[in-house]
Amino acid sequence: MQNYGRYPIALDKGAGALVWDTAGKQYIDCVAGIAVNNVGHCHPQVVNAIQEQAGKLIHVSNLYYTDVQADLAEKLSQITGMDRLFFCNSGTEAIEAAMKLARAHSGKKNFVATEGSFHGRTMGALAVTSKEAYRKPFEPLPGRVDFVSYDNADAIADAIDSDTAAVIVEPIQGEGGVNVPTSNYLKEVREICDETDTLLIFDEVQTGFGRTGKWFCKDYFNVTPDIMTMAKALGGGFPMGAIASREGIVFQKGQHAATFGGGPLACAAALASINAIEKEGLVERSRIMGEYFVKKLEGLNREDFLEIRGKGLMMGVHVKDSCAEMVTEGLERGVLLNCTAGNILRMVPPLVITEEQVDSVVDIIGNL
DSSP states (O other): OOOSOOOSOOEEEEEBTEEEETTOOEEEESSHHHHTOTTOBTOHHHHHHHHHHHTTOSOOOTTSOOHHHHHHHHHHHHHHOOSEEEEESSHHHHHHHHHHHHHHHHOOOEEEEETTOOOOSSHHHHHTOOOHHHHGGGOSOSSOEEEEOTTOHHHHHHHOOTTEEEEEEOSSBSTTTOBOOOTTHHHHHHHHHHHHTOEEEEEOTTTTTTTTSSSSTHHHHTOOOSEEEEOGGGGTTSOOEEEEEOTTOOOOTTSOOOTTTTOHHHHHHHHHHHHHHHHTTHHHHHHHHHHHHHHHHHTTOOTTEEEEEEETTEEEEEESSOOHHHHHHHHHHTEEOEEETTTEEEEOOOTTOOHHHHHHHHHHHHTO
């Protein structure tokens, strides 16, 4: 089905922040599978973990325990600072699980989400995604969702009513244009949710695992949600999603499940990826390289660059006109870029990208 807008290259292999197409042409990857390959392409530790696990056990049902799943749950609890985990296979599945958990725990039905949000393509996740072009062909969508302006805590307070199960928000909006909120926004939303007995869901699918220069973007704001979604970089390139929740906010037996959720291969890949991030100091590296990248971009002094924003290696360049042509020209010159929200050049490279590679990318962008 021709539902993807693909570029006319076929990628064949990758290593670190580089990929090669089937013709042998090399590209510096500033897309990273859309913020998935945080540890780089084919990280040896992740590859070895998948290979070793595949030789032992590929799949069993969640009717049984596996050590590798328990080890990952313990590790994620440690780095998220949260108590309970549920494993699934993707970001949109994580959002679905979070929404179901919010309804099951609260006994309420409705949600408050933000304009510019993107939470996934399945029906529940789509219901809390604001973009009309994504939503309209599939309406009516489940439940009532009130959309309010992003970075406006008062608007959230006004939208919450007695049947609001949860507020769902991205600590930094990705698809919406790499929108970074003001420093007090998430704290104010947390306080509002506490005062109104409303659950708070953070969507950290894109911002997690060092992408912004912290393990999770919530750590910049010292705010803990009731439920947090994860995916993308969790599996080091292997498909995996999860939600974390506070103690007491849990599914009861039979309320939710996923046949492949938390399977041995996915858990082995995720553990290896997290260990690589720790061992190589990639969280701090993301912060440092992000600052370096932004300074280099600012040094271009391009009049059509209206704003450069983001945190860590999650960056958005607001350009005067559409950035679609820049992506196409960048591809021809050997760099993979992404255009989102029409005129936001989004860059989310692997956290292992080098200064030399950043310099090359900026030189290419400067001549687009």
